[in-house]
Amino acid sequence: MSENKKFLDIFRLKNMINALIGFIETKVEIYKIQFKEEIAKALSVLVLLTIFSMVGTLFILFISHFFSQLLNDVMGSNYIGYLIVSGLYLVIGMIIYLLRKKIADSIIDMMFEDEETENQEDYEQ
16 A cells, blocks of 8 residues: 555656646747747847938938038039038037937936836736
8 A cells, every 4th residue: 555655656746747847848938939039029120220220321311412412502612512511410410429428328218118118017917
């Protein structure tokens, strides 16, 4: 009788260990899938940002050229329009340089604000 009990205890223990191993393997697979989803989301955002940046750069390039030519025609010069538009970009660049710390802090705050919102939504569910 005690041998049967030992056998049943060992059998139950083995089943519990197998169940625990199965549970851990399942959790690992779930984390792998979630990690892949997060990587896919990040890559898609990166691709979209790259495309928008390229299109935006081309737009700024051509609109700048247009305004430079327009100013050249209005002022009757071959170079004043380009000088004015370049000066405008220089001023914008200096303003961004002077405000770089505030801009960086606000970007960081926006990034962490999004994570806090996601964490709160996960907690509420």
